[in-house]
Amino acid sequence: MKGFDTIVMVDWSSGNDTGPTPRKDAIWAGINRGGTAEDPVYLRNRQEAERWLPDLFEAEHSAGRRVLAGFDFPFGYPKGFAKALTGSADPLGLWDWFEKFVEDTPRQNNRFDLAGQINLDIGDGKGPFWFNGLQRDINGLSRTKDSYANPFPEKRQSEAQAKGAFTCWQMGGAGAVGGQVFTGLPVLARLRKRFEATVWPFEPLDGDLCFVEIWPSLTVGPNPEEVIKDAWQVSEVARQIAALKVEELAEILAVDAAEEGWIFGLGHEARIKGVPPLRNDCFALPPGVHWTPVDEALGMLQERLSPVTTTCRAALKDALGRVAAEDVAARRSNPPLPNTAVDGYGFAGGRPAGQHTLPLAQGRAAAGDAPAVLPEGQAIRVLTGAALPAGVDTVILQEDVIVEAGTVRFSGPVKAGANTRKAGEDITEGEVIVSQGRIIRAADLALMAATGVSEVTVRAPLRVGILSTGDELVEAGEVAADGQIFDANRPMLLGLMEQLGHEAVDLGRAPDNRDALRGILNKASARVDVILTSGGASAGDEDHVSALLSEAGAMDLWRIAVKPGRPLALGMWAGTPVFGLPGNPVAAMVCTLIFARPALAVLAGAPWQKPQGFDVPAAFSKSKKAGRREYLRARIRDGRAEVFASEGSGRISGLSWAEGLVELPEPAMQITDGDRVRFIPYGSFGIKA
Known part of the structure; x- marks a missing residue:
């Protein structure tokens, strides 16, 4: 299915005009466009809402944006009602019926009288609707549920599964939705016809404007004290839905409820509400920072990131x-009951030194048997893993006993509790x-x-999109023109993501064209949880990744005091974090292991992961300058760390030669053969050598 560009969530009200001052129990709309939230919109009555909504839909259509609009009232009734009222089970025909018969103004409407008339027509005046909110009596509509007799199911299937959801038959009172249905469906019926909107789950959502039924309490937690609850809820629902990937949205929408309708997200609550937003400025550096030490960069990432997976x-x-x-x-405890650790014979209490003889009871205790009861002073045959019979707390090995004439003989001493396991001694x-x-x-x-x-x-697995950038790149196996090179980064990074346990998504290659790159990032942000790019992450004329992130107002170029590496572009694109890695394969791999790997672990919901290093003798000599932390491609031979013959970052062969990295700290140092250095094996990063 296609994704949506704009999410509009509406909290409806069946009450009268609430006046010009924003307040609760009014109509509120939350808008999220392209991952960016707008301030919630206050609508004082239904007539104002019906003027505002078409203007919004027209503007979005003119801008070429696809809209998903949600409304917080049932789109249908329990099975059988539509046919009883209209002669057809089509729920959208029911919408048209309400449009025809509901009379509504900012100060009053006929919902209670209409409910009473429906009760008289199809329920003998005793149901299905109840609750009269007016001061006068209404023929056919009781004030309470006392004399209520419903000829239809009390709740739709979705309401029966949604804990706390109200039945649509209750026309008023705290939390009731019956009045909202009466006043909301006529508006939706008119909007549907005007914009040719499609309605879920009654129709495939293939139009430019699609309606879904929502219940904000399903996925939204308590509102901040200073924010009106209704305004908070619609904004949060819009944010949650905007954060869903297309595949997740398609799965949530895969519902068969052709007559009654369904609550969006029911059964997928954890997925929807489990995605907290990252701040757009989460990668911002403090003012005046030019070169960031490695530990400071890692500390900032660890502090600012949080899980983004459902x-x-x-x-x-x-x-x-x-x-x-x-x-x-x-x-349950493990073991759940006291049991025997060996094959042998069980009895009560230990025995001192000397010879002992015990009568042998009938039967035996084997693994899986219900615990037996052993008469006092006897022994019983027990097999490994068997629950100890009542009266047994000690077991002697079968090799240490002689069985004859219905008795067991053995030599002491035998310690009380020998060869047994206590209940819960492993786990309680x-x-x-x-x-x-x-x-x-x-x-x-x-x-x-x-x-x-x-x-x-x-x-859910973290979906990591891998994108290579640059006109100079061609796919391995293709014909490379003069000046072109084969793309080595993408296969390497896709493989690294798989080994790290993430779902690697191949985003292909992007040319040195800003508009093309923008389109690729837009599509990618709807498919993946995080994007890793290689190339274009510095500040040159063709560094389009950093330029686009800067245009979006959510990019910081981290110049990290590390070798190989230095430039690392970090930013947000439509709510999706982007790691812009260097284009050089050696630098791209080192930056992935040192910076991206622990950050991705946090985004995936795991703790920050620090690789385990080991101090080993050096099998090399080196004079290191001060200022940058260096990572040398290395391997262990005969207990010593060898480093690749060349430190040149263009020597890709050193990556496959190596089995890990030697980490050299920032200060200047002179390393001679035999000095201790820190070696980090690839296995400590979670990848294979």
């Missing part, structure tokens, strides 16, 4: 390699066994399964 429930078989989105607690019920942020490993699957955990809340 959450969902996953079965254990699908959880390997995923990031735990919350702590996982044991549902309720204990946290997997912490939030942990990347789930095979051993974690075993631990969760052993303690009764069958599924876990995990983060």
Whole structure:
């Protein structure tokens, strides 16, 4: 499906005109255009809203922007009502019926009288609607639910699943939505006809204007004290939907509810509300900063970034390699009961030195058997893993006993509790066994399964888009003209992302054309969670990545005191973080491992990841200047760190020759053969050598 350029979310009201001063219980609209939120719009009554909405839709259409508009009232009724009222089960025919019969002005409307008339026509005056909010009695509409008799289901299927959702039959009262349906559907019916809008889930959303039903309380938390709740909720819902990728939106919209309608996002709450926004200035450097030390750059990234991935429930078989989105607690102790660690014979208490003989009880205790009861003074055959029978707390190995004539004989001493395991000696019920942020490993699957955990809340894989830039690049295998080179960065970076556990998305190559690059970034921001570009990240005439991010008002060129590397363009594009890496493959890989890797881990929901280094003797000599932290391509041979013969950043062969990096700190130093240096193996970065 196609994505949406503009998200408009509307909190509706069936009440009277609320006056010129913004207040609660009015109509509020939240707009998010291209990932940028606008101030919520206050609309004092439905007539003003019906004037404002067409103007907005016309403007968006003229600008070529596709609009998703949400309204916070049901688009349909429980099954059977539409046909009983109109003769057809078509819910959009029901919209037309309401448009024909609802009378509405800023000060009053006929919703209560119309509800009473419907009750008389199809419910013998006892339902389905109830609640009269007027001072006068209305024939057919009770004030309370006392004499209520509903010939239809009490709730739609979606409302039955949405905890706290009100039935559409209640025409008034705190939280009720019945009046909003009566006053909202006529407006939507007129807008639908005027703009040829498509309505979810009754129609495919293939138009330029599409309507969906929302319930803000489904995904929006408490509002800040200084903000009106309705205004806060529509802005937040618009932001949440704008943050969804096209694939996520398509999955959420895949609903079959052709008559009753459905609440947008129901069943996908964690995915929708689990995506906090990154600040547009999260990469901003302090004023006056020209050269940033490596540790300061890493500290700023660690402090300013937060997870951008959504959450969902996953079965254990699908959880390997995923990031735990919350702590996982044991549902049962391990072991759940005291059991035997060996094959042997169990009895009560220890035995001193000397010979001992015990009567052998009938039967045995094997793994999986329900615990038996052992008579006092006897022994019983037990097999490894069996729950200890009541009356057994000690087990002797079968090799250490003689069984004859219904008895077991053995020599002491035998320590009380020998060869047994206590209940919960490994894990106790309720204990946290997997912490939030942990990347789930095979051993974690075993631990969760052993303690009764069958599924876990995990983060969706971080989708990392990889884009190469530059007219000089051609694909390996193509014909390269004079002055052109094969694109080495994209295959390398795609491979690195896969090894780091992210979902690598190939965004191809972008020419040195700013408009073309802008279009690629626009499409990419709708598909991925973060973008890694290589090339064009400095400040030259053809450095279009940094130039475009600067135009968007969300770019900082980090000149980092590192070799190889230095220029690193960091910014936001339509709410998506962008890492502009150097074009040189050696510098691109080093900057990815040192800076992008830990940042991507945080964006994916994992903790900040610092690589483990080891001090080893150097198998090289070097005179290092002061000022920059250097990373040399290196490998370990005979317990010593060798470095690649050339430090030239154009020597790509050194990347595959190496098995890790030697890190040299900022001060000047003279390294001679045998001096201790810090070696960071590729495995410490999470990649294979």
